[in-house]
Amino acid sequence: MKIDAPHIPVLLEESVSSLITDLNGIYIDGTLGYAGHSTSILRRLEPEGMLIGLDLNPNAINFAENRLSTISPNYALHLLNFKSFSKVLFDRKIRKIQGFFLDLGLSSALIDEPEYGFSYRNNGPLDMQFDRNGSFSAKDFLQNVSIDNLILTLKKYGEEPNARKIANEIVQCVNQNKMNTTFDLRNAICNVVPERFQVKALSRVFQAIRIKINDEINILKRTMELAIEFLNPGGRLVIISYHSLEDKMVKSFINNKSIKCICPTQLPICCCKVTPKLKKITSKAIVPSKSDIEDNSRARSAKLRVAERI
Numbered sequence: 188m189k190i191d192a193p194h195i196p197v198l199l200e201e202s203v204s205s206l207i208t209d210l211n212g213i214y215i216d217g218t219l220g221y222a223g224h225s226t227s228i229l230r231r232l233e234p235e236g237m238l239i240g241l242d243l244n245p246n247a248i249n250f251a252e253n254r255l256s257t258i259s260p261n262y263a264l265h266l267l268n269f270k271s272f273s274k275v276l277f278d279r280k281i282r283k284i285q286g287f288f289l290d291l292g293l294s295s296a297l298i299d300e301p302e303y304g305f306s307y308r309n310n311g312p313l314d315m316q317f318d319r320n321g322s323f324s325a326k327d328f329l330q331n332v333s334i335d336n337l338i339l340t341l342k343k344y345g346e347e348p349n350a351r352k353i354a355n356e357i358v359q360c361v362n363q364n365k366m367n368t369t370f371d372l373r374n375a376i377c378n379v380v381p382e383r384f385q386v387k388a389l390s391r392v393f394q395a396i397r398i399k400i401n402d403e404i405n406i407l408k409r410t411m412e413l414a415i416e417f418l419n420p421g422g423r424l425v426i427i428s429y430h431s432l433e434d435k436m437v438k439s440f441i442n443n444k445s446i447k448c449i450c451p452t453q454l455p456i457c458c459c460k461v462t463p464k465l466k467k468i469t470s471k472a473i474v475p476s477k478s479d480i481e482d483n484s485r486a487r488s489a490k491l492r493v494a495e496r497i
């Protein structure tokens with residue numbers, strides 16, 4: 188049965204074929220979404236194989252459930268933050284997995300639905316939480332943040348050159364009780380950024396606030412650390428990221444865990460006894476082809492990195 192999903196999976200073939208190294212292994216898709224990647228994973232697995240899918244969005248979980256149930260019973264879906272994946276393994280008495288996959292960021296459905304407040308293109312509440320039961324929205328953050336912290340957030344997570352001007356304007360709007368919707372935030376940004384830079388500034392500021400309130404960078408780092416402890420030797424960590432900050436983190440995590448020796452170069456023999464945990468499979472990130480980007484403009488910033496547990 189064909190189901191039209193509200194999201195086109197990015198780098199589908201490249202990621203799934205890198206992930207699966209044993210057709211009877213256990214795989215985690217930590218960002219299940221509309222099961223674009225998971226559908227392809229489950230289709231390939233043999234009867235002993237298993238897919239565990241996690242997502243914080245109940246609509247995504249329901250959609251994925253309908254989709255995957257037509258393929259095979261060898262899957263389990265959980266409405267859960269991927270940072271807590273080990274709870275699922277513990278409950279199921281699973282000690283090792285063969286692959287861990289993350290397709291970070293926003294699905295098209297999250298961008299297009301104004302109620303989630305992720306996009307400056309639609310007017311909606313200033314929410315931006317992946318967790319629908321979360322209690323710290325973008326509005327809460329902006330109501331309570333100091334100017335200095337807001338500047339830091341916009342610089343660190345958005346690399347926004349006009350961070351100071353924008354932060355001042357946002358805080359003024361908050362003080363006048365005019366910061367309740369995504370269009371309020373959009374207007375504040377457009378008030379102080381010249382027209383030709385506005386689209387970039389809007390993307391960067393919305394991205395920075397989203398990363399901050401969902402604690403995305405810390406969660407990603409902690410999850411990668413834990414995921415490699417659960418991988419079988421030969422098992423794979425496969426991550427698609429969509430902005431430079433995330434990609435830099437994935438890249439340096441893989442580089443650091445692949446280092447074979449940290450001795451000073453002057454030493455004639457190695458005495459550090461460092462044992463690498465990962466082997467790099469992609470020395471350069473895999474990016475979508477021109478035709479993939481033509482078919483799906485949201486794929487344009489995607490970068491795929493793969494590492495294998497030693």
Ligand SMILES: C[S@@+](CC[C@H](N)C(=O)[O-])C[C@H]1O[C@@H](n2cnc3c(N)ncnc32)[C@H](O)[C@@H]1O
Pocket residue numbers: 194195196197217218219220221222223224225241242243244247267268269270290291292293294317406
């Ligand atoms: C880019 S989409 C994944 C799309 C999916 N690969 C597909 O092909 O349909 C990212 C998904 O991750 C989810 N998500 C983001 N952060 C999460 C987290 N910390 N834990 C669990 N799910 C998360 C979002 O709700 C969204 O559905």
